[in-house]
Amino acid sequence: RPTGGRAQSASCMVSRLSASPPVGRGFTAPLRRRPSSGSLAATADQAPAAPVALRPASMTADDSVDAREVLLVGLGDPVSDILVRLDDPSLAARVFDACGISEPGGCVPVDSDEDIKSLLAACGEQWITGAGALETPSRSFSEDVPSQGVEPAYCPGGSAANVAKGVANLGGDAAFVGMIGRDDIGARYRELLRSQKVTPVLLEVDVDDDEPGATPRSAQCLSLVEKGGQRTMRTYLGASLEMGASHFDENVERLAFGDDDGPGESNAKSKSDDAAPGGRDRASLLHVEGYTLYRPDLARAAMTAAKRRGALVSLDLASFEVVRNCRSQLCSLLDEGLVDLLFCNEDEAAELIGETRAPDAFAREDAGRAMEWMLRYVRVATVSLGARGCVSVDRRGSRGVSPGVRCAVVDTTGAGDSFTAAFLWAYLRGGSLQACCACGCAVGTAVVQVLGAELTASRWGELRGDLETVLRRDREARG
Incomplete structure (x- = not known):
């Protein structure tokens, strides 16, 4: 993992948050997106259930605390985690070779989102979606079918x-x-x-x-998961x-x-x-x-x-x-x-x-x-x-x-x-x-x-x- 961030250039402008005061705990009034040319961006724009109070952790055993109070x-x-499952050893070997990975395992940073795209193209079409994420069907790797056109599955990670x-x-x-x-x-x-x-x-x-490459994009991590759980990760932290x-x-x-x-x-x-x-x-x-x-x-x-x-x-x-x-x-x-x-x-x-x-x-x-x-x-x-x-x-x-x-x-x-x-x-x-x-x-x-x-x-x-x-x-x- 890189130990420092990218220097922010004049063209890499950070959007600020809306100054509109939220209601209650801050999540019951949705914020509206301003024009992209401005300095404001929507952030906390989804309201979960009404906020509730949290009881002390030092409470007595007779007290009851509802889960929503956490x-x-x-x-x-x-x-954004991009997951590829490689259960078959021969498939894993081919993917690692295609990606130029000589030592599987560990986490190595990459310099740009273009590197992630190149790795995705080299992986073929064995995409696994996270439960509750995208409904993209998993497919077997095939050299006869180009990987461009396959929609990769993203899970919100970090x-x-x-x-x-x-x-x-x-x-x-x-x-x-x-x-x-x-x-x-x-x-x-x-x-x-x-x-x-x-x-x-x-x-x-x-x-x-x-x-x-002039401005950082959203962070991504390509995770190649072998049978037995070993992961080989390539991470772009970007924005x-x-x-x-x-x-x-x-x-x-x-x-x-x-x-x-x-x-x-x-x-x-x-x-x-x-x-x-x-x-x-x-x-x-x-x-x-x-x-x-x-x-x-x-x-x-x-x-x-x-x-x-x-x-x-x-x-x-x-x-x-x-x-x-x-x-x-x-x-x-x-x-x-x-x-x-x-x-x-x-x-x-x-x-x-x-x-x-x-x-x-x-x-x-x-x-x-x-x-x-x-x-x-x-x-x-x-x-x-x-x-x-x-x-x-x-x-x-x-x-x-x-x-x-x-x-x-x-x-x-x-x-x-x-x-x-x-x-x-x-x-x-x-x-x-x-x-x-x-x-x-x-x-x-x-x-x-x-x-x-x-x-x-x-x-x-x-x-x-x-x-x-x-x-x-x-x-x-x-x-």
């Missing part, structure tokens, strides 16, 4: 967007903040995000179609990298968090760890993906805005490369007390504590050392251990541990994000860390059994029922 805002890169989608599919209220290009890919991303009940709060970069601290202004803040100013910043800083999430009845949580650490000023601006409005902040470290390359930025944000919940996997935890063992040799005691380090700065530290489950601890000594569940792995795309979504959904509804871990592992296990982290609506319904049972039993056990 309110989460995600911040990150809006990346780490924080996946978390928002998970919360929304579990019945919570979720929004996502990011930057797209003013192009067809960005428009499709917005619509697909909206179809999963996530409110898009998306700024736009003007795109010059007459001069390809998403144009978002900086100056873009997270009062207008974006109001669209994301609503008009309620919450407690003052000084009040928020003085709250104890036992306070309700956000310290007020109608709190929210900002979830920031780790890749935003490459733009620490943006992360700080968003986190500070969340704190000012009394919201909790969660951060997922994203990858061990992020921890390695952005350690100083991470430590600075932690030192400032801007993060409440910190998520990482075993690779990232090992990088945090300087452990060089292989991930499968990373023991629970190693996770414990990593969480001890994290708890110097945050309320809750959670380490996912892949197939071995997860462990979570908070400053008060509460602990949650959940084992992994054996299953047939199809694709690990978005599994960690889905785990985080279910964990936060349960946490914001007052679940114990044990219940949060159980919910997270249940959803993560379901997601690895499908392609592209896209579960069907009926499967989400089943999972929500299972998770409601976990929370009910959790309340009964504590009551």
